[in-house]
Amino acid sequence: MPAATDGHRLLGTYLNDHRAGAAAGASLAKRIADAASATTRGPELAALARQIDDDREFLDRLIVESGVRRNRLKTATGWVGERVGRIKTNGLLGRSPLSAVLELEALLSGVEAKRSLWATLRESGAAAASADELADRLASAESQRQRLEEQHRQTAAASPL
Numbered sequence: 001m002p003a004a005t006d007g008h009r010l011l012g013t014y015l016n017d018h019r020a021g022a023a024a025g026a027s028l029a030k031r032i033a034d035a036a037s038a039t040t041r042g043p044e045l046a047a048l049a050r051q052i053d054d055d056r057e058f059l060d061r062l063i064v065e066s067g068v069r070r071n072r073l074k075t076a077t078g079w080v081g082e083r084v085g086r087i088k089t090n091g092l093l094g095r096s097p098l099s100a101v102l103e104l105e106a107l108l109s110g111v112e113a114k115r116s117l118w119a120t121l122r123e124s125g126a127a128a129a130s131a132d133e134l135a136d137r138l139a140s141a142e143s144q145r146q147r148l149e150e151q152h153r154q155t156a157a158a159s160p161l
Contacts (some may be wrong), residue, residue: 112145
């Protein structure tokens, strides 16, 4: 197999770094949705979690179609990092009253990073995706951000702070 060009190698690093974040984000989104399942916010958060997981699956396909080798160690690191982050927000004996606020803030950061990923790939033309596909993903990330901001606003207003 021929040596990868610098651009292809860099694309692989970039996509795998985002894949690690996507694994963590999808897991976090599911956990947030599960925690809120019995609330009025549950259905919206479940829909967001499905969309975020769909974006992770799209990124997986993009990695394969771009001819990039998936770095499972980076993915595992993202997954482990999300699990370790649970200790910070939840404490050792259960969820903190502020867990939902902090988790939504972390997820908002992840969605913003994903929005930047789609914008960078669209502008660079480096990945095996059409500009239209990436524009759709970018618009979806914007919608997710707005919806998460509203969820965060409601959750913060109901917080014990």
